[in-house]
Amino acid sequence: MVTITTSTIDSTHSPIITINAATTINEKLIPSTFPQWRAQFEALLIGYDLIEFVTGTHKCPVIDVLNLTASKAANSHWIRQDKLILHAILASTSTTITPLLFAYKTSHEAWTTLIRLYAGKSRTRVMQLKEDLTLSNRGSRSVSEFLQGIKVIADELAIIDHPVSDDDLTLYILNGLGIEFREIVGMLPLIR
Known part of the structure; x- marks a missing residue:
């Protein structure tokens, strides 16, 4: 209030x-x-x-x-x-x-x-968050939960002045989705 x-x-x-x-x-x-x-x-x-x-x-x-x-x-x-x-x-x-x-x-x-x-811009923290993005995978989480986890990491990077580009974020998401989404991932180069 x-x-x-x-x-x-x-x-x-x-x-x-x-x-x-x-x-x-x-x-x-x-x-x-x-x-x-x-x-x-x-x-x-x-x-x-x-x-x-x-x-x-x-x-x-x-x-x-x-x-x-x-x-x-x-x-x-x-x-x-x-x-x-x-x-x-x-x-x-x-x-x-x-x-x-x-x-x-x-x-x-x-x-x-x-x-x-x-919110210090320590290189170690930035590297840790980028590694988290790289290694993030859906696992047993729902797609929605996986995307929320990616968003949290990307938002934290943006707050410490290291925003992730939309293209890179798309790649992190597609790489982490898993094999059941392989056909969608494979078709993306054809869509452009």
């Missing part, structure tokens, strides 16, 4: 948005769920036009002594909104991850740390 509270201090600013992570994010962040957690959180932040807080592009307004009242209100508004986003991030993490974020004062600092920790 998201609550929108209109600020009575200064009506020129957008309303303060409170995110109830327990009702909007369907699982706590643990290292293995980072791609799903990040996708949910980013969608929520984009939907409420708050993504610039975590990306660091919407900076805290500086208090201007020449326009003290307005600049103090803008500064206070930004701090309150950022703290509510930080609270939502903290509330949506597991008890093993939350302590890693306690020292951070802004949502941008916490977000950047989580991305650095869990």
